[in-house]
Amino acid sequence: MFFVGLGYSRIMPQSEMVVSLNSFVKELALAWQKLSIYQPGHPERQQALDRAHAVLTGLIAPTGSLALGVSRDSLLGPDEKLKSVPAVRLAAALYLLEVAVLRFSEGVESDELEHLLGLLPRGEVRGSEHSLGTELQTLGVRHIAVEAVDFTGLLVTETLDAPEEGSGEDSVWDRILQRLLSDGRLFIESSSLEESEPNPFVQIQAAVDQVLQQYDVTDGEVASAEPDPKRAEIETVLEGIVGQTMGEALAEIDDEAEEEGGQLSTARHVSELLSAMPDGMRHGILDAAVRELVGREDAAPGLKSLGSAVSAAKMVGSLRRLRADDVIFSPRVVSAVDSLVIEASPEFLSSRQRQNPEALATELRSVFSDEDVDRAPLSGALDDRVFVELRRHVPVHAMFSDLSPYLETITDQRVIVDLSMMLVDLLQRPFLDDEQITSVIFRQQETFKAMLAGGRFGPATRIVEALREMTISGEQIKPVREAAERCLEGLREPGTLSGIVDVLGEVKKSDIGQVHQLIELLGPTSIHQLLCVLGEEPELSRRRHIFDLLASLGSSVVPASVALLDDSRWYMIRNILSLLRRVGEGLTLEVLQKGLAHEDSRVRVEAVKCIPELGGDITPELVEKVLKDDDFRVTEMAVSVFGSAGIHAATGPLVDLLRRPDPIGRQRRLRLRALQTLGEIGDAGVLPEIAPFFRSWFTLVSTEERHAAFRSLELYPENERRPWVKKGRLSLDATVRGICRDLENGTQSGTGR
Incomplete structure (x- = not known):
């Protein structure tokens, strides 16, 4: 806002x-x-x-x-x-x-x-x-x-094949609606729903609203400050019915029958309905759906599908609430939870580094023998093989029959922070070869992104500070300093910084300072990368969050922004101009002229909006150039900006525009706005120059333009407009006489001077 x-x-x-x-x-x-x-x-x-x-x-x-x-x-x-x-x-x-x-x-x-x-x-x-x-x-x-979209015929299927006739398979929305109507605890007038709307998606919303209104609940918020147990019970019932049915539909997804199509379709429809529910019920509905999934042995595909449609932060929040309620997780589902929260380690080791389990077991026995392992520390390559091969050859569900007691260690962000600090320490090993350094940097990028996506900006800042210290420390050898610099470059890449974008909409105001500190530590390159992310991001809400974050950085964004003004993408140039205008710095006459000369009219419109930031630097020649633009949207926006910003340099060019004959009214709309703009600028010296607009004889001025001219008198100083108002009182035009009478009586609406 x-x-x-x-x-x-x-x-x-x-x-x-x-x-x-x-x-x-x-x-x-x-x-x-x-x-x-x-x-x-x-x-x-x-x-x-x-x-x-x-x-x-x-x-x-x-x-x-x-x-x-x-x-x-x-x-x-x-x-x-x-x-x-x-x-x-x-x-x-x-x-x-x-x-x-x-x-x-x-x-x-x-x-x-x-x-x-x-x-x-x-x-x-x-x-x-x-x-x-x-x-x-x-x-x-x-x-x-x-x-115009009609969902009445929409049917969720698990394959791309057409449903068989007479199969009787209902859509997710139909199943939810049927359960709401058949539950004896709820009082819903089904006849009114069917008469008002045949779409089951909308009927579900209407049914939920109907029940909530019976207990004075509006859009999921309690109207009274006094808690009502019955009302809370009804909300829980609604959340349970909608969420449990969603979970059952997602649980029907299986790996063999799914080829992405039906899976994504089901999850997408569940996400749409979740977004349409009242705000106060969304957590409860999501928890009920996830609860239904985590208790099933065969629900891992459905849980992954739901995770693809709902943000990771919401999924992790739901899993933690269920863990706090001592919900038991199915062992097979825990693997899906692991993949949702902590991505599996990348298969970065080459085939020559992998060994069969027997050979690996022999190496492990030698490492963990009775001898003191500190005498012969693990080599970097062996350390990596132990980590990756254990993960490959010992599945999580094979080690424990019930992993719910260990879910704390799987999902807690502290594990990621500890792993990231271990990677910083590992990077200081002087005997790592280039391939091993690359692997460590890749892991650090993944863990750093996970920290950003989890909102752990404080620990992420400490990681960057530690790496920066390594790059300048005289105690570190040159290969270590170079490795730390390479790692910092990796953390500045758009793919890594996108972790910030994932949670921007949920960042508290108290935490935004940590985000600023982190970006400043990463340096100007990170701002450049965020600008690139802004240009490539397809989702509207995420673009707004990135734009607001960049604007909140203030003058720090100016150098990187100005450097992108030569970019070939029109939308990137428009974003830069809009950002500089929002920040209030970095706009120069050279930048403005570059924007006004751009081939795309959308960029020129944005450049016109930047004119008020330069104020006194605007020249009549620049105004004349803008008024001659081929695109009417540019000239109309310019005339409006000249008036709102009080650009006095625009007075002469606007008068010249009004003096040019317009017999067929092609530029009438622009001329009407120009009369208003001259009044907003307030220079009464132009009134004699536009005198033809105040008389009805021997002039090519239209009646509409004459009326607009007299209305604009309200914006001039009272002493300067008085002679023109008196002339208007004698006009044969009743409308003109009425305008002038109101001006004399001080009853004209607006903000006259």
Whole structure:
């Protein structure tokens, strides 16, 4: 969440414009309401649209797009479910039009929002034979897309073969719904569910909401401060039914029948339903599903499948809660738990290093004989073989019949930290050859990434500090210092740093300082790699987290960011400009001109947004160049920015723009915005130069432009505008007379000076 200013400075003070999904939905619903109240061209109508457009632009800026899922009574964002009153109203209208996904892309304009809102029904379906998507395309809307998805025929199968007719196999959602309706402890009106929505996925949500409302629970949160045992019992029942059925469906997955397709399909649908459940119930549902899996001998494939669809942090959290409840884990499932939490050691040893079990046993007997092993320490190669071969030849489930008492040592992050420190010590062995050093570095990268993914930033920082100390220590020989430097380079690689990205959304504010310290210790190269990760990351929420982390580093990101301005990828350049604008440093006239000269208009739009950061360095020549851009989106954004930032250098070029005849109205929209911008700049000396806009005779100015000119007088100093207001009172145009009368009486809406 952050704050932005708007082109229309009178709309809202800059500190109050919050760019968040909730704020956008609120402003969009308000604009929808005002569209039905005010006629086209009314300031209130346009201001409401501009507010919604400004927040939407801020949301899209870091990622390039925004997608909202639509259900009957809520909107689903990338990271949250919105059930506020504005969200419910918009969702209901979109639902009537059979919209499943509403997608906004870079470059969306306020008039496109107006077209979308104008097509939304108010209480009943519109009488149109065309879909909403078709009508938007007909109106020329290019940056708003709708997708209609029907899940009613969806069936989860374990193979890609078509289900046999009459097999009677129900989908996961149908099975959950049937159990909810048949449970005698719950009171659900099944008839109302079927009448309102045939989709079982949505019926499950409605059934859960119906039960929770009976106990004054809203979206999984208790409405009363007093605990209600009956209410807690009902929540536990719901969590158990939904979670246990999920676990049973996942347990049906087996290694022989699965070729990735059905397995991922089942897990994906389980993940979708889990995300749609109330926040307060998600942990309980996940725990019930995992509980069902860990107690089965044959459920390892299902547990791995669930781990692929749910984040590792959530899975580990669920496993730890079950361990605290003394849940017994099936021995075979413990191996799956091991692979989920600590990745198996890589097969990095060459074939010549592997020995058969008998030869390895002979070596081990010689090592662990009665003699003092300290007299002949293990060689690096033998140490590695012992670790890898023991893991290969002694399966975990063959050593113990029940591993649940040992789960603490398997899943605890302390094991990873201890292993990482041992690897640092191992790296200091002067007799390791190059291949062995490479193997140790590879292991250190894996353990370091696991620490980052587990949120152990303090221990990770200590590992980096120890390696940095090795690189500069005079007590270390040159090969050791070089090995430590190679290891640090490995920790800076994007694949390793991606462990931070995995948990950015869950990092506490109190821990963000440790993340900053870690990145500073890794050096500027790590910032460069994070910028590369930002450019390649396909997931929206993760890109936002990376962007926020980089922005929070402040001026430290500037050198690495500026160095990437010559990158060939347009989205990378746009990200850099947006980041520099957010940080407030690193933007120079040279950087701005490079962005304005880019071949992609999306980069030029972002460069225009950076203009306020330079302020007095902007020249009339630069303004003129921007106003002549071939893409209308760039010029329109520039005119808006000139006004909101009060760029005085734009006054002359804007006057020249207004002086040029526009007989067929091709640039009318831009001219209207230019009149507003001149008023926001507030230089009354331009009024005589645009005098034709204040008279109705011998002029090529349109009526709409004349009205806009008189409305802009509100933004000029009162003493300077008074003569023009008096002329307007004598106008033959009733609208002009009304505007001027309001200005004289001080009743004109806005923020006049």
